[in-house]
Amino acid sequence: xxxxxxxxxxxxxxxxxxxxxxxxxxxxxxxxxxxxxxxxxxxxxxxxxxxxxxxxxxxxxxxxxxxxxxxxxxxxxxxxxxxxxxxxxxxxxxxxxxxxxxxxxxxxxxxx
Amino acid sequence: xxxxxxxxxxxxxxxxxxxxxxxxxxxxxxxxxxxxxxxxxxxxxxxxxxxxxxxxxxxxxxxxxxxxxxxxxxxxxxxxxxxxxxxxxxxxxxxxxxxxxxxxxxxxxxxxxxxxxxxxxxxxxxxxxxxxxxxxxxx
Numbered sequence: 001x002x003x004x005x006x007x008x009x010x011x012x013x014x015x016x017x018x019x020x021x022x023x024x025x026x027x028x029x030x031x032x033x034x035x036x037x038x039x040x041x042x043x044x045x046x047x048x049x050x051x052x053x054x055x056x057x058x059x060x061x062x063x064x065x066x067x068x069x070x071x072x073x074x075x076x077x078x079x080x081x082x083x084x085x086x087x088x089x090x091x092x093x094x095x096x097x098x099x100x101x102x103x104x105x106x107x108x109x110x111x112x
Numbered sequence: 113x114x115x116x117x118x119x120x121x122x123x124x125x126x127x128x129x130x131x132x133x134x135x136x137x138x139x140x141x142x143x144x145x146x147x148x149x150x151x152x153x154x155x156x157x158x159x160x161x162x163x164x165x166x167x168x169x170x171x172x173x174x175x176x177x178x179x180x181x182x183x184x185x186x187x188x189x190x191x192x193x194x195x196x197x198x199x200x201x202x203x204x205x206x207x208x209x210x211x212x213x214x215x216x217x218x219x220x221x222x223x224x225x226x227x228x229x230x231x232x233x234x235x236x237x238x239x240x241x242x243x244x245x246x247x248x249x250x251x
Contacts, residue, residue, distance in 0.1 A: 003134075010192055010193065010194060011192065011193040012191050012192060013189075013190075013191055013192070013193050013196045015189075016188075016190060016196055019189055020188045020191065021185075022190060023185055023186050023188065026185075027181060027182065027185050030181060031177075031178055031181060034174060034177055034178070034181075035174065037127070037128065037132070037174075038128065038131075038136045038171070038173070038174040039130050039132055040161075041128075041135045041166075041170050042162065042167060043135070043162060044159075045191055047132045049213075051193050056174065058248045059175075059178070060182070063178065063179065064182050064185065064228075067182050067183060067185075068182075068185060068187065068188050069188065078190030078191075078192065078195040078196075078199075079190065079191055079192055079195075080188040080190065080191060081191070092140045092186035098141075101124070106132070107150060109132075109136070109141055110132065110135045111139050
């Protein structure tokens with residue numbers, strides 16, 4: 001967490017921060033329902049489904065990192081997020097409700 | 113850029129729909145076979161899990177849609193003030209164009225433009241020269 005002094009020295013643009021996290025959040029809630037669809041088609045049950053969600057959410061973050069963050073930010077370029085935890089784990093709980101919704105729906109549709 | 117992501121997403125959606133239909137047919141066939149086996153013999157019916165090709169198709173389709181959606185996200189903006197303002201100074205509106213080729217709605221313009229247009233910074237001699245030429249031309 002940056003201290004107040006650091007924030008005074010290098011201030012942060014709130015609009016850009018909101019824009020970035022909203023972009024990531026939109027992607028995560030959209031893909032979570034997609035993962036629910038495929039988990040329902042595969043017929044996963046109990047822990048398997050949640051592990052599936054966890055693995056594919058991390059894959060989503062990794063792909064997003066590869067496409068949007070890494071090309072400009074690796075060589076001491078601009079920063080886009082406050083910290084690594086916010087980027088990798090911040091959106092896991094976001095899409096869980098949508099995931100469970102479509103998971104149960106498609107499980108019921110395929111195996112009714 | 114957007115048409116690439118849209119076509120990839122559509123392709124993945126078709127694959128996923130096909131996988132979903134195949135899984136549905138498979139489970140319907142299973143239940144039909146179980147019912148007929150129970151009526152013919154007293155053997156316990158074996159329910160097989162999903163065939164491997166449907167599993168692979170589902171996972172590949174999910175990955176393709178995921179790729180399309182990630183490619184379709186909007187570009188990020190630097191959060192540090194100095195990097196962000198420098199980008200605006202260098203690129204202007206071109207740095208804030210989204211996928212559809214339009215300038216973002218929340219683009220606020222250069223934060224330093226108020227400094228540049230102060231009256232002290234007006235080049236009054238240049239304006240006088242331009243006015244003189246305009247008069248000479250008989251405007």
